[in-house]
Amino acid sequence: MRPFDGARVVLGVTGGIASYKTVWLARLLTQAGAEVDVVLSRSAREFVGSITFEAVTGRPAHTVLVAEGHALDHIRLAKAARVVVVAPATADFLARAAHGHADDLLGAILLATGAPVLVAPAMNDHMWAHPQVQANAERLRDLGYHVVAPGTGPLASPTEGAGPGRMPEPETLLAHVGRLLEPPGALTGRHVVVTAGPTREPVDPVRFLSNHSSGRMGVAVAAAAWRRGADVTLVAGPLSVPAPAGATVVRVGTTAEMAAAVRHALATADALVMAAAPADFAAAAPAAHKLKKDRAPEALVLARTEDILTATADARRPGAVIVGFALETERVLEGARAKLAAKDLDLVVANDATEPGAGFGGETNRVTLIARDGVPQVLPLLSKEAVAEAILDRVEALLP
Ligand SMILES: Cc1cc2nc3c(=O)[nH]c(=O)nc-3n(C[C@H](O)[C@H](O)[C@H](O)COP(=O)(O)O)c2cc1C
Numbered sequence: 001m002r003p004f005d006g007a008r009v010v011l012g013v014t015g016g017i018a019s020y021k022t023v024w025l026a027r028l029l030t031q032a033g034a035e036v037d038v039v040l041s042r043s044a045r046e047f048v049g050s051i052t053f054e055a056v057t058g059r060p061a062h063t064v065l066v067a068e069g070h071a072l073d074h075i076r077l078a079k080a081a082r083v084v085v086v087a088p089a090t091a092d093f094l095a096r097a098a099h100g101h102a103d104d105l106l107g108a109i110l111l112a113t114g115a116p117v118l119v120a121p122a123m124n125d126h127m128w129a130h131p132q133v134q135a136n137a138e139r140l141r142d143l144g145y146h147v148v149a150p151g152t153g154p155l156a157s158p159t160e161g162a163g164p165g166r167m168p169e170p171e172t173l174l175a176h177v178g179r180l181l182e183p184p185g186a187l188t189g190r191h192v193v194v195t196a197g198p199t200r201e202p203v204d205p206v207r208f209l210s211n212h213s214s215g216r217m218g219v220a221v222a223a224a225a226w227r228r229g230a231d232v233t234l235v236a237g238p239l240s241v242p243a244p245a246g247a248t249v250v251r252v253g254t255t256a257e258m259a260a261a262v263r264h265a266l267a268t269a270d271a272l273v274m275a276a277a278p279a280d281f282a283a284a285a286p287a288a289h290k291l292k293k294d295r296a297p298e299a300l301v302l303a304r305t306e307d308i309l310t311a312t313a314d315a316r317r318p319g320a321v322i323v324g325f326a327l328e329t330e331r332v333l334e335g336a337r338a339k340l341a342a343k344d345l346d347l348v349v350a351n352d353a354t355e356p357g358a359g360f361g362g363e364t365n366r367v368t369l370i371a372r373d374g375v376p377q378v379l380p381l382l383s384k385e386a387v388a389e390a391i392l393d394r395v396e397a398l399l400p
């Protein structure tokens with residue numbers, strides 16, 4: 001069973017350089033099990049041939065609206081689609097779509113479909129910044145299209161690329177399609193705040209205290225919540241894994257910075273999942289200048305950092321679901337229950353750092369979930385992605 005098995009996806013391609021990346025997107029969608037109907041604009045055919053798409057998807061690529069034998073292509077394709085994607089979307093396409101033009105196959109499909117539409121603009125950075133292009137993109141958003149903002153990075157022309165204009169990577173667009181294929185659930189439209197990774201406490205300007213957290217657990221929770229339709233804010237210390245698609249990422253360094261970012265995000269949060277491993281101790285008096293190797297201090301005096309859940313408790317909205325993690329090395333359930341009560345949590349995710357496959361760094365975790373009723377839900381050894389889904393199932397059930 002593949003994630004998109006049997007889902008019909010119309011993949012519209014317009015005449016931009018980034019269309020070479022759309023070949024890879026077509027392949028990823030096909031590998032994920034989707035039946036991909038590629039629709040090329042007239043200009044797009046000058047950039048990438050329809051035969052390439054036909055070979056990659058195993059299905060004919062479509063190019064014409066008004067032609068013998070194709071009279072109802074636009075209606076057939078529009079009706080069958082579970083998602084319509086336009087990648088890359090040129091400035092000219094945005095203008096046509098914003099005004100409801102139907103003078104080519106893709107334009108007619110957009111007007112005839114009831115499926116969600118994902119649009120990935122890609123163009124020169126000055127073109128994207130133009131108020132006319134911005135107005136067209138805004139109009140499409142108002143019409144309910146999902147417009148993925150282009151990224152900043154090298155554009156096709158080596159002299160361009162100071163500002164945004166670059167099409168997101170095919171893997172990111174694949175994640176967006178996955179989200180649109182999910183049926184709406186309890187997290188749709190909710191704001192979920194997730195913390196991930198370690199924090200760093202300076203000892204001097206070049207050294208810090210930290211821990212082995214990779215951020216993998218929090219990133220998995222953020223990715224899964226976003227896939228379920230939530231607006232996700234990921235408050236992240238330095239991560240050893242890539243940040244997930246879709247989440248708004250707030251980068252922090254110290255535990256105090258993480259606390260401030262959590263406090264800010266809690267103002268609109270429906271749920272907070274504290275999967276980070278903030279440093280519990282900081283140097284009591286970090287040195288202003290680099291400590292010299294030959295004059296090492298005899299001792300480093302430590303101070304407790306603030307406890308983020310306790311310090312931000314007053315910022316929680318009524319009804320917000322608060323999830324904490326308890327990483328213990330002994331009497332795990334006892335410690336987790338104590339944390340649940342002391343920090344006024346709705347759910348605690350307990351794990352034993354001494355168990356093989358559990359805790360920091362690795363790709364798996366073995367956890368027990370305990371809500372206010374105290375009944376433990378013992379989960380087997382699972383991937384962190386599967387643990388994330390189990391946590392979110394409980395969060396969904398706890399939401400008012
Ligand atoms: C080499 C070349 C590259 C182009 N790249 C882009 C691009 O990345 N984004 C864009 O909006 N237009 C780009 N254009 C302009 C479009 O191809 C042009 O506006 C065309 O009419 C778009 O048609 P379509 O939207 O029907 O595909 C490019 C043109 C050329 C000649």
